[in-house]
Amino acid sequence: MNGFICPVCGDNLISDDKCLLCNNRHSFDRAKSGYVNLLLSQQSKQHGDDKLMVRSRRDFLDKGYYRPLLNAILELLPKYVKSGDCILDAGCGECYYTAGIYKRLKDDGITAKIRGVDISKDALASGAKRCTELVLAVASVYSLPVGNDSTDILLSFFAPYSGNEFLRVLKPGGIFMRVFPLQRHLFSLKSVVYEKPYENKVESYELEGFELIESKESRNKIHLESNEDIRNVFSMTPYYYKTSSDDIKKLDTINELETEIEFGILMYRK
Numbered sequence: 399m400n401g402f403i404c405p406v407c408g409d410n411l412i413s414d415d416k417c418l419l420c421n422n423r424h425s426f427d428r429a430k431s432g433y434v435n436l437l438l439s440q441q442s443k444q445h446g447d448d449k450l451m452v453r454s455r456r457d458f459l460d461k462g463y464y465r466p467l468l469n470a471i472l473e474l475l476p477k478y479v480k481s482g483d484c485i486l487d488a489g490c491g492e493c494y495y496t497a498g499i500y501k502r503l504k505d506d507g508i509t510a511k512i513r514g515v516d517i518s519k520d521a522l523a524s525g526a527k528r529c530t531e532l533v534l535a536v537a538s539v540y541s542l543p544v545g546n547d548s549t550d551i552l553l554s555f556f557a558p559y560s561g562n563e564f565l566r567v568l569k570p571g572g573i574f575m576r577v578f579p580l581q582r583h584l585f586s587l588k589s590v591v592y593e594k595p596y597e598n599k600v601e602s603y604e605l606e607g608f609e610l611i612e613s614k615e616s617r618n619k620i621h622l623e624s625n626e627d628i629r630n631v632f633s634m635t636p637y638y639y640k641t642s643s644d645d646i647k648k649l650d651t652i653n654e655l656e657t658e659i660e661f662g663i664l665m666y667r668k
């Protein structure tokens with residue numbers, strides 16, 4: 399069971415060799431790397447991360463710089479998961495955290511079904527290679543291709559929040575885990591580029607329809623060891639496309655940098 403529903407008629411999708419099919423003969427091709435594209439043409443105007451952002455994030459995360467965050471996630475999440483649970487990572491990107499969670503649960507003997515959805519094909523092509531056991535679909539978090547009350551655990555890490563849709567797919571009592579950057583995340587990196595760097599705006603922790611049950615703020619410093627790593631971390635953020643090429647060039651002059659990595663991790667119950 400792939401657990402996805404047809405984005406056209408809402409019927410369950412059944413896996414075939416090369417595609418997913420519903421009873422009404424809507425079919426969706428599976429890419430060579432293994433993900434399936436469930437994005438309808440009218441939704442495909444929304445943009446996800448492009449190849450440069452995906453490659454930068456993959457190379458950066460693979461060096462382990464955000465391992466402290468993965469560790470913090472793995473300290474909080476497993477106690478909420480039991481065998482047979484359906485986990486959905488909404489905006490999973492290259493599946494660095496999704497794959498880390500899969501591995502940890504497997505090591506703990508917990509057999510959960512883990513699905514990931516992202517609007518970027520490039521991200522999922524990379525994610526499918528990272529962990530072949532994940533079930534991945536191109537789709538929007540604003541129209542998730544899973545049924546009502548189908549999900550035990552929903553993850554949203556640095557990805558767009560879609561309150562009504564998250565409430566629709568979560569089972570009553572289901573868990574929602576949210577990760578986002580705190581005020582001074584990457585502040586020293588931003589100080590290299592901007593004359594007047596600003597702190598990140600942090601949204602309220604309260605979410606309609608959810609009860610906040612646990613929260614953790616993870617604050618560390620990392621030492622970026624090369625110009626490539628510095629450029630990668632900058633290119634994987636939304637700042638990249640909002641910054642002038644003259645400002646981005648300021649990064650060329652540095653080969654190492656210490657910067658803050660600061661995250662909020664919140665656990666909610668529906």
Ligand SMILES: C[S@@+](CC[C@H](N)C(=O)[O-])C[C@H]1O[C@@H](n2cnc3c(N)ncnc32)[C@H](O)[C@@H]1O
Nearest residue numbers: 446447489490491516517518538539555556557
């Ligand atoms: C900052 S990345 C985070 C990726 C991953 N969760 C991680 O922490 O490594 C944000 C992700 O959200 C995806 N995204 C943006 N808008 C989306 C949408 N409407 N639906 C699904 N994914 C979206 C992007 O393609 C990108 O992969």
Ligand SMILES: [Zn+2]
Nearest residue numbers: 404407420424
């Ligand atoms: Zn259908």
